[in-house]
Amino acid sequence: MYLGRHELGLEEATVGREWLLTNGMGGFASSTVGGLNTRRYHGWLVAQVLRYGGRFVVLSKLEEEVRLEGETYPLTTHRFAGGDQPEREPILTPRGYRHLQGFALEPLPVFTYYLKGFFIERAMSMPRGENRIVVLYHFSGPRETRLSLRLRPLVTFRFYHHLARANDWPFRTESGPGWVTVRSHDASPVLVLRHDPGFWSPGGFWLKGVDYLEERRRGLDHVEDLYSPGFLEFSGLAAGDRVAFTAALSDDDEHAGSLRSADFRVGIALAWHDNEERRLRDIVAGARRAVERSARAAGRPVKLSGPAGLPAERRDASSAGLADPLAPEASAFFARLVRATDAFVAVRGGGRSDAGRRTTIIAGYPWFEDWGRDTLIALPGLLLVTGRYEEAFRVLADYAAFARNGLIPNRFPDQAAEPDYNTADASLWLFAATQAYLAHTGELARVKTHLAGPMRDIARSYLRGTSYGIKAGSDGLVRVGEPGVAVTWMDAKLGDWVVTPRDGYPVEIQALWYNALRFLAELDGTGSGPGDAGESSGGRTWLDLAALARRSFNARFWNEEDGYLYDVVHDPDTGRAPDASVRPNQLLAVALPYPVLAESRWRQVVEVCVKELYTTYGLRTLARSDPAYRGLYRGGPAERDGAYHQGTVWPWLMGPLVTALRRAHGRSEESRLMAARMLRPFERHLREAGIGYISEVFDGDFPHLPGGCVAQAWSVSEVLRAYVEEVLDVRPVPADDGHAAWAHEETRVRDTRGQKEEVH
Structure with a gap:
């Protein structure tokens, strides 16, 4: 993927696009393509610091300056606040982005600058499993003139949600041949800088008043001071030369000593970079093999082994090209999405041993945890x-x-000893994720041995009742929530203000609950049940409980007058009317493996959601006609939280929409092509906002500008899943041929069971 001057020529476009690297530990590196840090989260090394249990911005950036023929050319861009005159407009200086020739993601970021006959390439990478950034410079061109490069590290050593001011830390620097160490205080982690070639010139000072544009827009503190311990000078550079720099964070002095004394040369940095590039390409190749294997098993021709990228002049793929499983556009779109998936997979916790580690998924960059x-x-x-x-x-x-107590953690907060458990739906999503795992692998014995027990415990806890008012009633439906608490995915809360109150019986909780009960019946057998799980179970089997929940759901949730599902219903004795807001949550009643909604109503639900909620980049969380609708995700925390689930568009919802659309239309060819048209805009969005990724949210109002995190796990994931399963029409078939027929048949039976039950 390449972006040239025609796409990067404008200041707003250059500093509005962001790049991202991750290290598989939760750490990352990120900034704008133009080199301007616009967020407090931007930094060339944002490290996962185990001793503090969180992520810290350690190296903010390298200031880059080229000296050529007696003139100085900054490649860096800064934005400074008005100092003692805060009403003054911030100043953008220097404007190094003007020398930017192009940016490529192939699959690692490469920045190309042009200066008077010289091309200067900066390639960046993060080795997996290390708090390290690797930076390589390559100089090329027809001229024999020599130039010099000066690199000035700007460091901060602060928690990534906070900001630093001058003299917050005393800072201590040491240096020797090819190395520099920086620590914020005597007991802090150690930042080890290595360089080849080059000479270090010490001299600490504070760069004051750095202004972060996006933080200002978000209504948050936005001015920071950065510390520079000195600079590196690389002189006499000619065409063909390379320069290598790396920054690594160590949690202890012994490890810092080994980082400082280890061999470091340009060749070693190149090897690190090549290894990471090869690893990413192997992930794409492995994904292609997995999809093509499933396609062959299903008798569908799919070829995704074409080029990983398209030339710039063919960057806008047609919907027909994306829908053609043999077209190069399909291969390129698939490869770009797969490359994006890797950023979110992480192993967190523990230390340099395996103890205490967990494999997880980071929800989004730059600020979400898992x-x-x-x-x-x-x-x-x-x-x-x-x-x-x-x-x-x-x-x-x-x-x-x-x-x-039947609850899966809602999140693992940075700098917290215990996870948060304040969610009603995460536990039920464990069933859906396990169903998908079983469908892809056929590992029935493994699921029964390791996962069926926890899932039974979850179901029993929901039947008996657990935290946050979560309990299945006598009608088989699950009530959730307490005053002042938000426990569904629409969980925006500011102080005591629950923005989208959904206590009662939310529609997607019932869909997930029914799906969970059916899956337990599938695993344990139709005659099995929860045993003694309180009055709600009543000695029923899993299948009996599912049938009861389905009858109650179709009787209580269908809005006969308007032809769609209520978003929340309440106990009759409360006197509260059903919530008739048009929201996308109802799609899960159609899209899950076991649909709780009667088949005769599927199309109506899909049509209402397409008509009222669909936009270019996902679904609105509330119909525009609703008085509570908020169309712009902008401003300070109160304004943004007030819009978060009140009209803001979420790309992850495109997955349930596309799956429900295809299911409601009998998986027709017309519905497949419609799905391709719906997903096509993301091919272009991969070149915007977070380059190579899909944003967390978009405005509900035109032109649907992106917002929130620039790289969101479920946005990428659900677009990729929907693309493979619903556009390329390749659904999971396990690698083990002995299980493949079972999985395929179970999937078919599962759908028909869900479809044919009579509505009462």
Whole structure:
């Protein structure tokens, strides 16, 4: 993927597009293509610091300056606040982005600058499993003139949600041949800088008043001071020369000593870079093999082994090209999405040993941690479609091991000893994710041995009743929520203000619950049940409980007058009317493996959601006609939280929409082509906002500008899953041929069972 001057020529476009690298530990590197840090989260090394249990911005950036023929050319861009005159407009200086010739993601980021006959390439990478950034410069051109490069590291050593001011830390620097160490105080982790060639010139000072544009727009503190311990000088550089730099963070002095004394040369940095590039290409190749294997088993011709990218002049793929499983556009779109998936897969916790580690999924960059709901929704697209089955199992097993009182953790907050458990749906998403794992792998024995027990415990807890008012009633439906608490995915809350109150019986909770009960019946047998799980179970089998829930659901949730599902219903004795807001949550009643909604009503639900909620990049969370609708996700925390689930568009919802659309239309060819048209805009969006990724949210109003995190796990995951399963028409067939027929038949029977039950 290449973006040239015609796409990067404008200031807003250059500093509005962001790049991202990750290290598989939760750490990352990120900034704008133009080199301007616009967020407090931007940094060339944002490290996962185990001793502090969180992520820290350690190296903010390198200031880059080229000296050529007596003139100085900055490649860096800064934005400074008005100093002692805060009403003054911030100043953009220097404007190094003007020398940017192009940006490529192939599959690692490469920045190309042009200066008076010289091309200067900067390639960046993060080795897997290390808090390290690797930076390589390559100089080329027809001229014999020599130039020099000066690199000035700007460091901060602060928690990534915070900002630093001058003299917050005393900072201590040491240096020797080819190395520099920086620490913020005597007991802090150590930042080890290595360089080849080059000379270090010490001299600390504070760069004051750095202004972060996006933080200002978000209504948050936005001015920071950065510390520079000195600079590196690389002189006498000619065409063909290379320069290598790396920054690594160590948690202890012994490890820092080994980093400082280890051999470091340009060739070693090149090897690190090549290894990471090869690893990403292998992930794409593995995903292609997994999808093509399933396609062959289903008798569908799919060829995704074409080029991983398209030339710039063919960057806009047609919907017909994306829908053709043999077209190069399909191969390129698939490869770009798969490359994006890897950023979110991480192993967190523990140390340099395996003790205490867990395999997980980071919900989004640059600020989210690992969230249970997001992880389990994203798992099929990130790890199963891509053929990373063992990692998928570890994620499922690790989350199941954290279950408490029937609840899966909502999130694992940075700098917290225990996870949060305040969610009603994450536990039920464990069933759906396990179903997907079983469909892809056929590992029935493994599921029964390691995952069926925790899932039974979850179901029993919901039947008996657990935290946050979660309990199945005598009609088989699950009530959730307490005053002042938000426990569904629409969980925006500011102080005591629950923005989208959904206590009662939310529609998607019932869909997930019914699906969970049917899956337990599938695993344990139709005569099995929860045993003594309180009055709600009543000695019924899993299948009996599912049938009861389905009858109650179709009787209570259908809005006969308007032809769609209520979003929340309430107990009759409360006197509260059903919530008739048009929201996308109802799609899960059609899209899950066991649909709870009667088949005769599927099309109506899909049509209402397409008509009222569909936009270019996903579904609105509330219809525009609703008085509570908020169309712009902008402003300070109160404004943004007030719009978060009140009209803001979420790309992850495109997955349930496309699956429900195809199911409602009998998987017709017309519905497949419609799905391709719906997903086509994401091919272009991969070149915008977070380059190579899909944003967390978009405005509900035109022109639907992106917002929130620039790279969101379930956005990428559900677009990829929907693309493979619903556009390329390749659904999972396990690698083991002995299980393939079973899985295919079970999938078919599962759908028809869900479709044919009579509505009461």
